[in-house]
Amino acid sequence: MTKYVIRGGKPLHGEIEISGAKNAAVAIIPAALLVDGVCRIENIPQISDVTLILTILQELGADVRTVNRTTVDVDCSHIRNGKVPHELARKIRASYYLIGALLGRFGSAQVPPPGGCDFGGRPIDQHIKGFVAMGAEVDVRGGYIQARAKGDKLVGTQIYMDMVSVGATMNIMLAATLAEGMTIIENAAKEPHVVDVANFLNSMGADIMGAGTDVIKIKGVERLTGGSYSIIPDQIEAGTYMAAAAATGGEVLIKNVIPKHLECITAKLEEMGVDVEERDDAVVVRRAGPLTRTNVKTLPYPGFPTDMQPQVAAVLCLAEGTSVLTEGVWDNRYRYVDEFRRMGAQIQVDGKVAVIEGVDHLTGAPVRACDLRAGAALVIAGLAAQGTTEIDCIHHIERGYEDIVRKLSGVGADIRVVVTPDEEKQAQIG
Numbered sequence: 001m002t003k004y005v006i007r008g009g010k011p012l013h014g015e016i017e018i019s020g021a022k023n024a025a026v027a028i029i030p031a032a033l034l035v036d037g038v039c040r041i042e043n044i045p046q047i048s049d050v051t052l053i054l055t056i057l058q059e060l061g062a063d064v065r066t067v068n069r070t071t072v073d074v075d076c077s078h079i080r081n082g083k084v085p086h087e088l089a090r091k092i093r094a095s096y097y098l099i100g101a102l103l104g105r106f107g108s109a110q111v112p113p114p115g116g117c118d119f120g121g122r123p124i125d126q127h128i129k130g131f132v133a134m135g136a137e138v139d140v141r142g143g144y145i146q147a148r149a150k151g152d153k154l155v156g157t158q159i160y161m162d163m164v165s166v167g168a169t170m171n172i173m174l175a176a177t178l179a180e181g182m183t184i185i186e187n188a189a190k191e192p193h194v195v196d197v198a199n200f201l202n203s204m205g206a207d208i209m210g211a212g213t214d215v216i217k218i219k220g221v222e223r224l225t226g227g228s229y230s231i232i233p234d235q236i237e238a239g240t241y242m243a244a245a246a247a248t249g250g251e252v253l254i255k256n257v258i259p260k261h262l263e264c265i266t267a268k269l270e271e272m273g274v275d276v277e278e279r280d281d282a283v284v285v286r287r288a289g290p291l292t293r294t295n296v297k298t299l300p301y302p303g304f305p306t307d308m309q310p311q312v313a314a315v316l317c318l319a320e321g322t323s324v325l326t327e328g329v330w331d332n333r334y335r336y337v338d339e340f341r342r343m344g345a346q347i348q349v350d351g352k353v354a355v356i357e358g359v360d361h362l363t364g365a366p367v368r369a370c371d372l373r374a375g376a377a378l379v380i381a382g383l384a385a386q387g388t389t390e391i392d393c394i395h396h397i398e399r400g401y402e403d404i405v406r407k408l409s410g411v412g413a414d415i416r417v418v419v420t421p422d423e424e425k426q427a428q429i430g
């Protein structure tokens, strides 16, 4: 088994460079399926979710060429509309974007239900409602979501989302790009990655207006041709390192960010006594004094992101006083709390509300990452804790953080990857 071993208690000092956004990349790569030409995609994060989604595109016949560490050329001119393989699709949530993209390009799609972090249910009824409104028939047969346009093409229409859904907004946008006429998404999600996907599609020849507001208008076009596009920096990766600096103390310059995207996180850290200085494309996070309690509720953008909820919980565990954390997006995103308790955290959970009693210090312990951000939160807790923390199931963390060990070591953290002898032996045997 591969673990992270962290000897905590060291304030972080130095600089960290943020990679491209996971949640934009895993939608932009499937969006390339709509393009009849070469898309050069830059600032791609090196994470396992990206590798997987690129592999799925290759299985569908896309030509994927690595240009350099963060750039790929994706040519989907000659793709087939095959079934998306189960074993790949079920490993990630973002495989659901293949439904919108293939349906938009070919008028039909066969994609297994998605995977991703387990927060209770992760329904896709709003995605399906959108496809159906545009003239598709959708059912589940033989373990596949089967979607087919009744006519030759999908037809634009007005779609009112029952709740703000990032995934459904982007999936409908993908399906509508090559549809006939105008699609209007009302009550659309406004996340930075929604805007990024719209900008990517527009740069390839789409006609999308209003991304970043709650009404998005997509005028269908005949064809998308190639181009080049650079993915935005990862808001959540940046927020995670901001939380790490807040929890450990010290001073960290976090580079290659869009400070506007971080304001929801910055505001909460400042309430907790952390100093955040905004620069053009960087933030400096400093903490010298004690952390103070606050309340946090996760909400769709520009609210506090649910993908930062476990990481901010790690900081609140060390804040003086009682903090109330409310999860406003998912039913069950507190599965990590038992692992925090192993480190001495005092947290009570009742439904969507967690009450956190700050403690003077956490202590290192063997813990397990149950999902991506829960794993990142354990890293933060381990960095701040006294003693040694061993985190297993780190494959969850590697779905979404490029080079986390190198980046943290670069700011003075004592964190190592340890492969247990059993695994080493297996690797030698081949």
Ligand SMILES: CC(=O)N[C@H]1[C@@H](OP(=O)(O)OP(=O)(O)OC[C@H]2O[C@@H](n3ccc(=O)[nH]c3=O)[C@H](O)[C@@H]2O)O[C@H](CO)[C@@H](O)[C@@H]1O
Binding pocket: 023, 093, 121, 122, 123, 124, 125, 126, 127, 128, 163, 164, 165, 166, 167, 168, 189, 191, 299, 300, 301, 305, 306, 307, 329, 330, 331
């Ligand atoms: C609003 C929000 O913060 N969404 C996050 C969510 O997006 P993701 O796309 O996974 O989730 P959604 O935004 O779609 O879900 C938001 C809420 O809507 C509900 N829902 C969603 C779709 C649907 O068809 N039916 C339905 O009921 C969900 O149960 C959830 O309560 O995880 C992504 C990856 O971690 C993040 O990048 C997104 O920022």
Ligand SMILES: C=C(OP(=O)(O)O)C(=O)O
Binding pocket: 022, 023, 092, 093, 094, 115, 116, 117, 307, 372, 373, 400
């Ligand atoms: C939950 C996340 O990812 P996914 O939806 O891909 O599981 C995340 O990015 O925080």
